[in-house]
Amino acid sequence: MEASFYHAKTRYPGIFGWIFTTDHKRVGLLYLFSSLSFFAVGVSLGLTMRLELIRSGMHFYSAQTYNAIFTLHGVIMIFLFIIPGIPSSLGNFIMPLQIGARDVAFPKINILSWWLFIMGGAIAVTSLFTGGGPPDTGWTFYVPYSIRTGTNISLAVFGVFLIGLSSTLTGMNFLTTIHRLRAPGMTWKRMTLFTWSIYATSWIQLLATPVLAITLLLLIIERNFGVGFFDPAKGGDPILFEHMFWIYSHPAVYIMILPAMGTVTDIIPVFTRRNIFGYSFIAASSLAIAFVGYLVWGHHMFTSGMSDTARIIFSLLTFIVAVPSGVKVFNWIASLYKGSIRMNAPLLYTLAFIFLFSIGGLTGLVQGALATAVHVHGTYFVVGHFHYVMFGGAGFGFFAGLHYWFPKITGKLYEEHLAKLACFFLFIGFNMLYFSMFVLGWEGMPRRYYDYLPKFNGPNLVATIGSWILAMGLIIMFYNLVHSLFAGNEAGDNPWEAASLEWQTTSPPPVENFAVQPVVTKGPYEFR
Amino acid sequence: MNETAHIEHRDYATAKLGMWLFLFTEILLFGGMFLVYAEYRQLNTADFHEAGREMNVFLGAANTVILLTSSLTMALAISAIKKGMKIRSLLFQAATVLLGLGFLVNKYFEWSDHIRKGLYPDSPVLLAMSHGKILFFGLYYVMTGIHALHVIIGLSVIVFMFALTLRGNISDTDYVKLENTGLFWHIVDIIWIYLFPLFYLIL
Numbered sequence: 001m002e003a004s005f006y007h008a009k010t011r012y013p014g015i016f017g018w019i020f021t022t023d024h025k026r027v028g029l030l031y032l033f034s035s036l037s038f039f040a041v042g043v044s045l046g047l048t049m050r051l052e053l054i055r056s057g058m059h060f061y062s063a064q065t066y067n068a069i070f071t072l073h074g075v076i077m078i079f080l081f082i083i084p085g086i087p088s089s090l091g092n093f094i095m096p097l098q099i100g101a102r103d104v105a106f107p108k109i110n111i112l113s114w115w116l117f118i119m120g121g122a123i124a125v126t127s128l129f130t131g132g133g134p135p136d137t138g139w140t141f142y143v144p145y146s147i148r149t150g151t152n153i154s155l156a157v158f159g160v161f162l163i164g165l166s167s168t169l170t171g172m173n174f175l176t177t178i179h180r181l182r183a184p185g186m187t188w189k190r191m192t193l194f195t196w197s198i199y200a201t202s203w204i205q206l207l208a209t210p211v212l213a214i215t216l217l218l219l220i221i222e223r224n225f226g227v228g229f230f231d232p233a234k235g236g237d238p239i240l241f242e243h244m245f246w247i248y249s250h251p252a253v254y255i256m257i258l259p260a261m262g263t264v265t266d267i268i269p270v271f272t273r274r275n276i277f278g279y280s281f282i283a284a285s286s287l288a289i290a291f292v293g294y295l296v297w298g299h300h301m302f303t304s305g306m307s308d309t310a311r312i313i314f315s316l317l318t319f320i321v322a323v324p325s326g327v328k329v330f331n332w333i334a335s336l337y338k339g340s341i342r343m344n345a346p347l348l349y350t351l352a353f354i355f356l357f358s359i360g361g362l363t364g365l366v367q368g369a370l371a372t373a374v375h376v377h378g379t380y381f382v383v384g385h386f387h388y389v390m391f392g393g394a395g396f397g398f399f400a401g402l403h404y405w406f407p408k409i410t411g412k413l414y415e416e417h418l419a420k421l422a423c424f425f426l427f428i429g430f431n432m433l434y435f436s437m438f439v440l441g442w443e444g445m446p447r448r449y450y451d452y453l454p455k456f457n458g459p460n461l462v463a464t465i466g467s468w469i470l471a472m473g474l475i476i477m478f479y480n481l482v483h484s485l486f487a488g489n490e491a492g493d494n495p496w497e498a499a500s501l502e503w504q505t506t507s508p509p510p511v512e513n514f515a516v517q518p519v520v521t522k523g524p525y526e527f528r
Numbered sequence: 529m530n531e532t533a534h535i536e537h538r539d540y541a542t543a544k545l546g547m548w549l550f551l552f553t554e555i556l557l558f559g560g561m562f563l564v565y566a567e568y569r570q571l572n573t574a575d576f577h578e579a580g581r582e583m584n585v586f587l588g589a590a591n592t593v594i595l596l597t598s599s600l601t602m603a604l605a606i607s608a609i610k611k612g613m614k615i616r617s618l619l620f621q622a623a624t625v626l627l628g629l630g631f632l633v634n635k636y637f638e639w640s641d642h643i644r645k646g647l648y649p650d651s652p653v654l655l656a657m658s659h660g661k662i663l664f665f666g667l668y669y670v671m672t673g674i675h676a677l678h679v680i681i682g683l684s685v686i687v688f689m690f691a692l693t694l695r696g697n698i699s700d701t702d703y704v705k706l707e708n709t710g711l712f713w714h715i716v717d718i719i720w721i722y723l724f725p726l727f728y729l730i731l
Contacts, residue, residue: 105542105546106546109546168553171549172546172549172550172553173546175545175549176542176545176546176549179545180539180541180542180545181542206549206552206553207552207553207556208556209553210553210554210556210557210559210560211556211557211559211560213557214556214557214558214559214560214561215560217674218560218561218564218670221670225649225650225669226649226650227649227650227662227666227667227669227670228649228659228662228663228666229564229568229663229666229667229670234655234659234662234663234666235568235571235572235658235659235660235662235663236663237567237568237571240563240564240567244560244563244564
């Protein structure tokens with residue numbers, strides 16, 4: 001038996017063996033470690049925001065600081081945590097194993113992606129302490145304010161530009177890998193649905209991110225040279241910026257959620273001991289989401305100024321994109337039916353994911369319908385919705401995957417009771433925190449304000465207390481994972497008795513993944 | 529087993545597929561700018577028409593010829609290396625670089641001529657003009673500027689390929705790097721083929 005990739009001799013010693021690695025598993029772990037570090041920063045910022053909002057009239061910091069903090073919270077969570085969260089970390093580690101490849105198609109571009117990512121992150125963080133102060137525009141960088149504000153927008157935007165480049169290269173790399181490097185016998189219909197979701201995600205990364213790149217580049221040029229594209233005083237059109245921004249940023253939410261959907265789809269069969277229900281439909285729905293997801297960006301702009309025709313079409317398309325998500329949810333439920341369920345932590349997180357994502361998805365329809373969208377637009381309802389989808393969906397899916405693949409990555413078992421306890425805290429805290437936001441939004445509390453009327457006191461207090469419970473859950477979860485990394489029981493190669501290919505090699509895998517070239521003869525969820 | 533002993537994972541088709549996917553992203557990158565152009569042209573047709581008269585069609589046409597010829601020499605460099613004619617391939621690569629430099633020199637004279645007339649973003653002369661003209665010149669500088677940046681990147685890569693060919697790393701058995709460089713060079717060319725009429729001709 002070969003030694004695991006942790007013990008393999010690297011070209012450079014020590015930490016350079018990681019920074020200059022080309023092993024997809026090491027790159028995946030670099031991403032995992034860096035994006036979780038950014039996540040910790042993002043969570044801390046979120047907690048201080050909730051503290052600031054604990055009741056009306058209470059101020060821990062100034063309004064300007066609040067603006068900077070919610071901007072930073074958004075930029076970090078979206079560009080530095082959720083977007084690279086699953087595809088670049090777990091995707092990098094697991095996907096090549098699942099298709100029986102020795103590495104990704106372009107290992108050097110893979111590590112280049114991480115360098116760009118970490119450089120972009122560093123530049124975005126540097127923008128806080130240099131120039132005219134931390135950006136205060138919100139993560140959307142809407143013009144004309146982002147052109148006029150004296151804060152350090154150009155540098156922050158350049159950081160995001162580099163992160164976008166990194167994301168594009170990862171997409172290109174994964175697409176090529178999945179097309180070209182599948183093991184003998186690994187037909188498209190024998191791929192795991194996680195790999196299918198990574199495939200769909202990669203297309204979005206490849207085809208949507210360049211639009212963001214050019215939009216941000218134009219914003220930088222606008223700020224530094226005053227060409228006037230987005231400045232009404234020179235004939236420019238700020239709405240055009242919103243269009244270009246959302247042409248990327250709506251598909252981007254599917255970059256965030258699709259891999260999480262793929263993760264839970266892989267988990268369900270393993271813990272119910274039966275084949276997934278509706279394999280082809282789940283695979284096709286990933287592609288359908290990727291495709292239709294391009295055509296719905298206008299629903300972010302229902303109150304920005306568009307013709308009624310455009311608004312009605314965008315609204316209709318928004319309802320259509322909900323269909324494949326519904327297909328997935330029904331297939332997950334059907335896969336649980338009559339299974340012999342083992343309620344381990346990955347499945348528990350998965351069930352939490354399904355519940356929270358369903359709420360997030362259904363409240364999305366409230367905003368997809370024109371009449372109600374106008375009512376809730378720009379309120380905490382929107383904040384509640386996207387936290388249910390992004391954190392309840394992508395976040396919980398990520399946690400589920402983290403527990404499921406923890407033995408694969410580390411060779412150790414996490415502590416089951418602690419993991420369940422953490423999930424319980426997370427679930428309770430999450431719902432207290434974000435469901436309150438639906439109530440607040442419905443009653444008309446606007447988002448992004450640093451103070452509010454006293455009538456909103458009640459739900460805000462509940463939300464802030466919820467944020468502490470949520471934080472406690474996170475602390476327990478990460479304590480458990482880190483502690484188990486050093487003191488956990490040996491997991492063996494395949495503790496879940498999973499059938500997919502990544503579990504058929506040693507845990508953790510050797511440098512080139514499989515001691516012998518695997519030949520695939522059956523589907524990923526056939527246990528017998 | 530150590531990392532230096534990595535088995536080469538790549539093959540010809542994989543490298544080509546990766547490059548084509550990358551080219552999609554280039555098209556989308558410029559697609560964003562073409563979108564901006566389309567909207568502002570639609571809103572300011574008359575202004576765009578007038579501003580277009582400031583353009584030097586002769587220089588633009590010359591640059592089109594130069595760039596198209598450079599695409600030809602690039603293609604010839606690739607077919608030469610496929611046949612194992614190293615010297616000929618090197619000569620054609622050098623010709624491509626020279627033509628690309630010629631394009632940039634031309635561009636320099638064109639831009640500096642406009643700048644001398646005070647036609648540059650945020651200039652007092654330009655700000656006194658109508659909105660459509662401000663946008664036209666904004667688009668002109670940004671789109672041809674980012675295109676020129678691609679020309680510079682392309683030229684650097686070709687110089688690098690020249691060195692690889694010289695050292696024998698690119699040969700009649702392994703020429704995919706040069707082919708991919710050619711693909712990049714052609715996309716730079718194709719984008720110019722759209723930029724040229726949009727700024728110089730259809731006005």
